[in-house]
Amino acid sequence: MEERLYDLIFICRPDTPETEIDKLIATLTHAVEEKQSKVEKVEKWGTRRLAYRVKKLREGFYVYMVLRSNHGELFKELERRLRVTDAVVKYLTVRLDEEIKRQEKLSKRREKRNARRPRKTAPAAPGAEQAATAAG
């Protein structure tokens, strides 16, 4: 099976010490690696305002991870861990590989089209040049 790309975002309480968040990220990374999967990126967005109240909080500490895996059960495990952890108030996993594939396809097509376009406009430029020389 082809490897799949996932986004995992979770929101911690803003009052959790950063060391604890780092520890949580480490345990998650460990769980990911146990399943022969990869953590591509970890980003700490820091404390942000939430768009609505979650567990009576107005702010939250966002952590964003990009994972590459071909074990779907891994996410069951990760989500279970996030649910159990008291510091985490909200999480979201999104599978993104299909959308990225589509994006690449479209980008490639656009590139191809752009590569073709100069050939069409090229004959016009020499023509303009000739007109300029004729005038001069």
Add this chain to the structure above:
Amino acid sequence: MADETHAPQQHAPSHHSSSHSGGRPPGAGGGPAGSRPPGPRRGKRNYVRKKKVCRFCVDKVDLIDYKKPEILQSFVQERGKILPRRMTGTCARHQRWLTIAIKRAQNIALLPFASEL
């Protein structure tokens, strides 16, 4: 009705009205326009509408990122409703992607479902 009374005096404008009433059933709309001199059409839709173009097509976006609420914000009403295509001019394909992105952003509290007063 006014159309009929003025028609014998000014033939050209009435002709004009028949030409622009193209697709619609005869006599349904553009009635009063026939009595006026030719020019910009008067009536309910007097103003010239600015042509809306899909912002994502202009920027050549192939993937709408749900992690950027600043971009999504402009396609959402003040209270958090997703704006329809007819308001924003987004093309069908990008609107489809946009709604998905907005809904994801709502799920992770980047955008409100309904903002409180």
